Amino acid sequence: MKIVVLGTGGTIAGEGHDPHNALAYTAGQRPVSVLLQGVTLPPGAEVLTEQVAQLDSKDMDHATWQTLLARCRHWLAQDVAGIVITHGTDTLEETAFFLSQTLPADKPVVLTCAMRPATHPQPDGPANLTDALSLVTQPQARGVMVVCAGLAHGAGEVQKVHASRLDAFASASGPWAVRAQDVWHWASNLPLGQVDIDEDAIEKRATACLQTAVWPRVEVVLSHAGATGAVLQAMLQASTPGDHDSDARLGQPLAGLVVAATGHVTIHAALEAALRHALRCGVPVMVTTRCVWSGVTTSPHWLLANTKFESNMDASTEAQLTGLQVSPLSPVKARIDFMLQLMLNAGKV
Ligand code: SIN
Numbered sequence: 304m305k306i307v308v309l310g311t312g313g314t315i316a317g318e319g320h321d322p323h324n325a326l327a328y329t330a331g332q333r334p335v336s337v338l339l340q341g342v343t344l345p346p347g348a349e350v351l352t353e354q355v356a357q358l359d360s361k362d363m364d365h366a367t368w369q370t371l372l373a374r375c376r377h378w379l380a381q382d383v384a385g386i387v388i389t390h391g392t393d394t395l396e397e398t399a400f401f402l403s404q405t406l407p408a409d410k411p412v413v414l415t416c417a418m419r420p421a422t423h424p425q426p427d428g429p430a431n432l433t434d435a436l437s438l439v440t441q442p443q444a445r446g447v448m449v450v451c452a453g454l455a456h457g458a459g460e461v462q463k464v465h466a467s468r469l470d471a472f473a474s475a476s477g478p479w480a481v482r483a484q485d486v487w488h489w490a491s492n493l494p495l496g497q498v499d500i501d502e503d504a505i506e507k508r509a510t511a512c513l514q515t516a517v518w519p520r521v522e523v524v525l526s527h528a529g530a531t532g533a534v535l536q537a538m539l540q541a542s543t544p545g546d547h548d549s550d551a552r553l554g555q556p557l558a559g560l561v562v563a564a565t566g567h568v569t570i571h572a573a574l575e576a577a578l579r580h581a582l583r584c585g586v587p588v589m590v591t592t593r594c595v596w597s598g599v600t601t602s603p604h605w606l607l608a609n610t611k612f613e614s615n616m617d618a619s620t621e622a623q624l625t626g627l628q629v630s631p632l633s634p635v636k637a638r639i640d641f642m643l644q645l646m647l648n649a650g651k652v
Pocket of ligand 1: 312313314315330331358359360361390391392393394416417418
């Protein structure tokens with residue numbers, strides 16, 4: 304059985320010079336082939352490695368996601384049982400969500416990580432890698448999952464919730480599976496992985512983001528005590544890239560805006576006024592909550608109450624016309640969902 308391990312960097316590949324200082328290290332140093340040395344492989348497994356990137360995941364970018372998506376799609380079409388991806392913890396949930404929206408789910412793709420660098424006297428990377436390889440060999444495993452500290456999480460809910468604990472990740476409705484005494488345990492009447500996948504939608508999204516050279520500029524704005532509309536007004540200006548900045552998106556107008564709102568998608572009055580202006584300017588808006596464990600179910604009809612475009616329209620019709628959506632995803636995942644929608648729609652024009 305072949306398993307492909309793709310390296311992207313992170314603390315799991317980090318190296319430091321002071322074993323007594325867990326934070327004094329540089330992420331993304333050790334090749335993925337070296338990370339596998341000494342890791343016990345599942346019985347009968349043959350591992351192939353490929354270094355897709357070597358970065359601190361705080362610097363993850365769309366070009367690396369495109370490459371990672373292309374390499375995953377290449378390998379999943381071969382005779383392999385599944386893929387393990389080593390990744391930094393900081394944006395792991397974003398990469399996992401992105402891949403869950405763009406990869407076929409008939410084989411497992413398991414992202415794993417570490418909170419301690421490879422040079423730590425007691426690194427957690429080898430155990431996480433062992434667990435991830437083991438999860439790939441479970442016959443029921445399918446789709447994108449995240450493994451850390453003996454827990455397997457789904458890509459939709461998983462979030463990094465601790466900055467230093469070894470079990471840094473959590474999911475609102477709990478992990479999908481737990482590894483204890485070298486055995487994965489999960490509710491045996493349930494599938495282990497993604498279900499109800501719309502394969503047609505997956506293919507369309509993957510094609511759109513592989514073919515789009517510069518992804519749409521979607522920004523996130525946070526509603527908080529003392530908020531003003533200034534940040535949003537600045538975002539609405541199509542900025543010119545400076546000499547130091549080669550990001551082509553900075554020359555583009557804002558393509559979409561995610562608002563990380565309070566509670567049941569309420570927004571500070573000052574920010575709300577700026578948001579109405581953005582809607583009138585034709586910028587589509589996706590509202591989600593900044594509450595960590597609360598998927599939003601309420602529609603932000605209040606936002607439209609004073610944003611009349613046409614008379615005699617109910618709020619849901621107005622929402623469609625004005626490009627206002629509400630999302631149950633976390634703000635960073637809502638941003639990915641929004642970019643994928645915009646790329647798909649651009650392809651239809
Ligand atoms: C990173 O995200 O690449 C660095 C932090 C980590 O992996 O824990």
